[in-house]
Amino acid sequence: MNDFLLIGDPPIEVYLRNNSLAKRYSLRISNKDNKVSLTLPRWSNLKEAKEFAQSQEEWMRKHLSQQLEPIQINFGKYTLLDGKKILIRHGSGKAVRVFNDELFVPGRDEELCGKLRAFYKTLARERLMKSSDYFAKILGCKIKSITLRDTTTRWGSCTSNGRLMYSWRLMMAPPEVQDYVAAHEVCHLIEMNHSPDYWKLVESVVPTYKSDRSWLKINGNLLHQYML
Numbered sequence: 001m002n003d004f005l006l007i008g009d010p011p012i013e014v015y016l017r018n019n020s021l022a023k024r025y026s027l028r029i030s031n032k033d034n035k036v037s038l039t040l041p042r043w044s045n046l047k048e049a050k051e052f053a054q055s056q057e058e059w060m061r062k063h064l065s066q067q068l069e070p071i072q073i074n075f076g077k078y079t080l081l082d083g084k085k086i087l088i089r090h091g092s093g094k095a096v097r098v099f100n101d102e103l104f105v106p107g108r109d110e111e112l113c114g115k116l117r118a119f120y121k122t123l124a125r126e127r128l129m130k131s132s133d134y135f136a137k138i139l140g141c142k143i144k145s146i147t148l149r150d151t152t153t154r155w156g157s158c159t160s161n162g163r164l165m166y167s168w169r170l171m172m173a174p175p176e177v178q179d180y181v182a183a184h185e186v187c188h189l190i191e192m193n194h195s196p197d198y199w200k201l202v203e204s205v206v207p208t209y210k211s212d213r214s215w216l217k218i219n220g221n222l223l224h225q226y227m228l
């Protein structure tokens with residue numbers, strides 16, 4: 001089968017991904033690089049795949065036109081921390097520091113992105129571990145491990161045996177949103193679904209979860225705009 005389909009004019013490249021577990025055709029546009037991919041179930045065929053992609057052309061064009069410009073990270077430019085823009089400045093010493101709403105990063109220009117990623121990751125580990133532990137204690141469940149990644153489709157995930165994964169980009173979101181995502185994942189250790197019971201459980205530990213959840217839905221893309 002081809003690697004990609006060309007849909008419409010000017011053509012949109014739609015990459016094909018076989019997934020034997022998929023139950024239907026589904027399209028996805030990456031927040032990171034605007035790559036469009038079409039997931040193919042085992043029983044798929046090229047003709048049907050193309051018809052499906054064509055039927056979604058309007059949706060793809062709309063979505064692609066709404067994609068945000070990537071933001072380059074440099075000294076003298078801004079990044080996001082806790083839901084606010086923060087100026088990146090040359091720092092001294094070894095550690096990245098936040099002072100007076102400015103972010104001081106030591107080292108050379110070419111080290112900046114790596115140092116910032118490490119800074120976000122360390123902060124995420126510290127904070128999300130703390131809030132995951134907090135919710136786990138309330139709910140009486142056990143966390144085995146916490147991993148941090150730069151994921152594009154989800155802010156967190158978990159396995160039934162207590163392994164949690166979070167995106168370190170959550171450190172760019174307001175602190176209450178960070179807490180909500182931790183609660184969301186920990187609640188899955190009790191309810192492995194998104195049923196009404198599950199959301200009741202989330203509400204019992206984060207009463208404001210609805211606004212935190214919609215913050216992510218509306219602003220989540222912004223966190224992926226920064227080229228880190």
Ligand SMILES: [Zn+2]
Binds near residue numbers: 193
């Ligand atoms: Zn969930």
